[in-house]
Amino acid sequence: MRREEAERFTRNLDWNLLRTFIAIVQEGGITAAANRLLLKQPTVSTALKRLEGHVGKRLIDRGGGRFSVTAAGDLLYREAVEVQGSIGRLAVVMRDVREEVSGHVTIGMASHVVFPILDRVLGEFSRAHPAVSYAVDVSTSGEVVRWLLEKHTSMGICLVHRRHPKLAYEPLFREHFGFFCGPSHRFFGRRDLELSDLEGEASVSFRTDALQDALRPVALLRAELRMDDTIRGTSSHLEEVRRMIVAGVGIGPLPIHVMARDVADGLLWRLPPYDDPPAIDIHLVWNPVTRLNRAEEGLLSLLRERAAAVPFEDRTYPPAIPRGGPAPDQGESDSSP
Known part of the structure; x- marks a missing residue:
């Protein structure tokens, strides 16, 4: 696409169409997307047709009880999610432009993470920056990765099977x-x-x-x-x-x-x-292209610094695994995390 065509495409595109398209893909259908967006089904169908006309590609194969995203639709969806995430963070970034470190930090967390360094970092950071607020959202590791790709969360702490090329990883x-x-x-x-x-x-x-x-x-x-x-x-x-x-x-x-x-x-x-x-292994995961506010940058940096200062063998629980010995004494804790 030439520069003039790209500028015209951007200028004429209704961003609400992208928002509707994202909901259609994520909900797996027109009706479900309409319910999520609190819109009528014909309104969502019309929005999809307008978007397909604008990009000149069929984005969804539908009819006869089938629903599938085309190759063009999949490409547009992945790009649209990033665009939506960036737009959604503009208000956060602008709101947090102050002299003091402030802002909101959202951590996507796998179920029941027990890591003492994380607890100490949260305590230290909250005492140093009392204007910062926090949200910890617990879900599956796959869902945490999706939040990071959509720029809905500041950082994630989760299990990792396959590394996504757009995300950064460090073992915690x-x-x-x-x-x-x-x-x-x-x-x-x-x-x-x-x-x-x-x-x-x-x-x-x-x-x-x-x-x-x-x-x-x-x-x-x-x-x-x-x-x-x-x-x-x-x-x-x-x-x-x-x-x-x-x-x-x-x-x-x-x-x-x-x-x-x-x-x-x-x-x-x-x-x-x-x-x-x-x-x-439990990993710290973040999206390098997400524009973080000062609170998010500070907490992410401090957690990476404090974790890196401790040898990984001392971040392994239990610290010593019995090999070939008798069953552990179960009247006492196997380790002190």
Whole structure:
């Protein structure tokens, strides 16, 4: 597209059409998009036709009960999401132009992240900059990545399976997963168990516990134990996986250092493997092209600085994994995060 054509295209484009198109793609249909935008269905259909006429491409294949985004539509959607995110942040950036560090920070977080350095950084930063406000939104790691791409969140702390080329990543810490059971399970309190005893046992797990997803090391161990056909419950949130384990729905994987207090309180019992349990890295993720306010820049920079100052082996929980020894003393915490 020549420069004159590009300028004319930009000048004549109604940005509300892009907003409507984003909703159509994300909701997977005209009717659902209309409900989300509080518009009538014909209004949304007309907006889509206008946008297709403006770009000269068919963006959605629809009719006869089918709905699919064309190659041109997919390209436009990805660019439109970035444009919408940048426009949405203009008010935030302008509002926060002051002498003091102020502004709003949104952190997208995977379920139940336990990382003491993060807690200390939040405390230190909030004391130094009392005008800053915060929001912590908890969701799946995939959803956190989507928020970052759409520039709806300042930074993310989550599991990573495949790195998106438009995002920046730094490993924050490593956590080891163990299998656990609740008080009503026949394995509770037993120290004589072998890994083979878990074979075929009824289980619960995370939705990302799959060979092609973020909890691949856990999924590999489950496959080895032939537990794939025994899953009785799943959730995207650690708290709900823990709830099902405590309730006796099945055994399941949980981060060892996060569950140390529940083990000490008699709510959970650690099962094999005690030797070399699966390890998962939790990452700090951000979008390098997002225009951050001073509060966002400051907190992101401080968290990266404080984490980098600690050797990664000291950001691994538990800090020492027993190898070949007896079952851990479950009357006490395995580690002190």
